[in-house]
Amino acid sequence: MQRPTLKEIDGFEATGQELVARGWVRTKRDQKTTVFLELNDGSRLGNLQCVFDNPEGIVAATLARVQTGAAVTVNGNLVPSPKPGQRVELKGSALELIGEAPADEYPLQKKNTSFEFLREKAHLRPRTNTFGAVARVRNAMARAVHGFFQDRGFYWVHTPIITASDAEGAGAMFQVTTLDLDRIAKSGGKIDYSKDFFGKPSFLTVSGQLNVETYAQALGSVYTFGPTFRAENSNTTRHLSEFWMIEPEVAWNDIHDNMDLAEAFVRHLVKAALEGCAEDLAFFDERIQKGLVEYLAGIAAKPFERMTYTEAVARLEKNSGDFEFKPYWGCDLQSEHEKWLTEQVVGGPLIVTDYPRDIKAFYMKQNDDGKTVAAMDVLVPRFGEIIGGSEREWRLPLLERRIIEMGLKPETYSWYLDLRRFGSTPHAGFGLGFERLILFVTGMQNIRDVIPFPRAPKLADF
RNA sequence: UCCCCUGUAGCUCAGCUGGCAGAGCAAGUGGCUGUUAACCACUGGGUCCGUGGUUCAAAUCCGCGCGGGGGAGCCA
Numbered sequence: 001m002q003r004p005t006l007k008e009i010d011g012f013e014a015t016g017q018e019l020v021a022r023g024w025v026r027t028k029r030d031q032k033t034t035v036f037l038e039l040n041d042g043s044r045l046g047n048l049q050c051v052f053d054n055p056e057g058i059v060a061a062t063l064a065r066v067q068t069g070a071a072v073t074v075n076g077n078l079v080p081s082p083k084p085g086q087r088v089e090l091k092g093s094a095l096e097l098i099g100e101a102p103a104d105e106y107p108l109q110k111k112n113t114s115f116e117f118l119r120e121k122a123h124l125r126p127r128t129n130t131f132g133a134v135a136r137v138r139n140a141m142a143r144a145v146h147g148f149f150q151d152r153g154f155y156w157v158h159t160p161i162i163t164a165s166d167a168e169g170a171g172a173m174f175q176v177t178t179l180d181l182d183r184i185a186k187s188g189g190k191i192d193y194s195k196d197f198f199g200k201p202s203f204l205t206v207s208g209q210l211n212v213e214t215y216a217q218a219l220g221s222v223y224t225f226g227p228t229f230r231a232e233n234s235n236t237t238r239h240l241s242e243f244w245m246i247e248p249e250v251a252w253n254d255i256h257d258n259m260d261l262a263e264a265f266v267r268h269l270v271k272a273a274l275e276g277c278a279e280d281l282a283f284f285d286e287r288i289q290k291g292l293v294e295y296l297a298g299i300a301a302k303p304f305e306r307m308t309y310t311e312a313v314a315r316l317e318k319n320s321g322d323f324e325f326k327p328y329w330g331c332d333l334q335s336e337h338e339k340w341l342t343e344q345v346v347g348g349p350l351i352v353t354d355y356p357r358d359i360k361a362f363y364m365k366q367n368d369d370g371k372t373v374a375a376m377d378v379l380v381p382r383f384g385e386i387i388g389g390s391e392r393e394w395r396l397p398l399l400e401r402r403i404i405e406m407g408l409k410p411e412t413y414s415w416y417l418d419l420r421r422f423g424s425t426p427h428a429g430f431g432l433g434f435e436r437l438i439l440f441v442t443g444m445q446n447i448r449d450v451i452p453f454p455r456a457p458k459l460a461d462f
Numbered sequence: 463u464c465c466c467c468u469g470u471a472g473c474u475c476a477g478c479u480g481g482c483a484g485a486g487c488a489a490g491u492g493g494c495u496g497u498u499a500a501c502c503a504c505u506g507g508g509u510c511c512g513u514g515g516u517u518c519a520a521a522u523c524c525g526c527g528c529g530g531g532g533g534a535g536c537c538a
Contacts, residue, residue, distance in 0.1 A: 026499090029496095036500090051496075053495095085498090103472095103490090106472095107473085111473065111474085112499085113473060113474080119530095233536085234536060235463085238537085243538070334535090336534095385537075431537095431538055432538070433537085436538060446531095
């Protein structure tokens, strides 16, 4: 049986043909002789307007019971619409109330509601314009991520979610266990991890990078795209405890190849949003962030600015009076610094490279100056870091020495060091937080509003 | 974890130096010959987050607790 979505119906030639529309009622407007019902089914932002002229009998009785949020099917004839901005409308002849939504209980009435309120209604919020649009853009971006890499010969590698090594060093981890914690707590005894599921402490991954490097050293160009977990007590609009991360890793690439890849990737995604989500982006432009579409078009069109950390700090020092944290060579760039660089200095995305090695991870390639590493961060206006990456230290002695210098144990990294021991090549990669990308593309402010079910400290409802 | 703001009708909020609980929207009823988040009129709607205190009197002032938001740090 043919069951067109409302998006498909919107594309039909309106010749008065009969069809059935299914969806949820966004609004009902009734007059003495005419009732307007606007239906949405999530296939697009816009609604299908259904018009009932002089409804009588069972149709009139059913219309009286239809309220905002109800699920209905409408039988009718598709005709051109006189309403501006809307190609077609459905001249209704019959309708069925499939699932009612009593107005005195249904929380989403036809009015503005705050995102804070909707966060407490996470099971209903996808029925709103904003969250429907976010979901569609998110889907389009996921597809574009795979499209970008697949078209370039990258292989998608499924790195593990559970890891028994806490060697990843990217932040606090969630522990995974099948031990009976209540019983251990009551007994007051020590924990015997040999009795735990994996025979030792195990955790949720904070990064697939170390694992995916093994495949880069075999398949060449690879990437991960999957859930990632950080148990940091972060309470911000930019952090989640469970988020999705994309981590490409490419054998033979150096830091410059890495920057080129990161830039091409971001611009590809922005282009994909502009081309594939025009209706949703127009909505975000109008309701969420004025000028968004024009801004994104600029991102897609222009190369990103690049500067070294040393250069960035020099710029910041000239303006240091305006900062709460005084910048100096060797400091980590603060949020305010990143915002100032992107918003005031370059007016767009900026790639900063060659950070002091003491503020970066052990696996980054050490530069010849003995002070910096071949790291790169892609910073964007409004919220700073969207990508962090580096060329990797591929020379065994230097990597070993760095591990020891940083107080880590080389034996923990034996398999990682093996990659340098056997057939090592230069390689580079980066990590992009998927939700941060969605914030960037939609203009949304809070990361909890661009993932269907946000996980954050004290927040795991739904 | 730290700093700041905040909690009043279903929602968004006003409520001043303490003195009878308010508005807009939503909902309900009626009206309106094509509406655009329709419009017009009327109606109903309150544990003022909780708790203890100050006071003749607390939504309002103070203490404690809980919830929400923003910023910072950690980072993607």
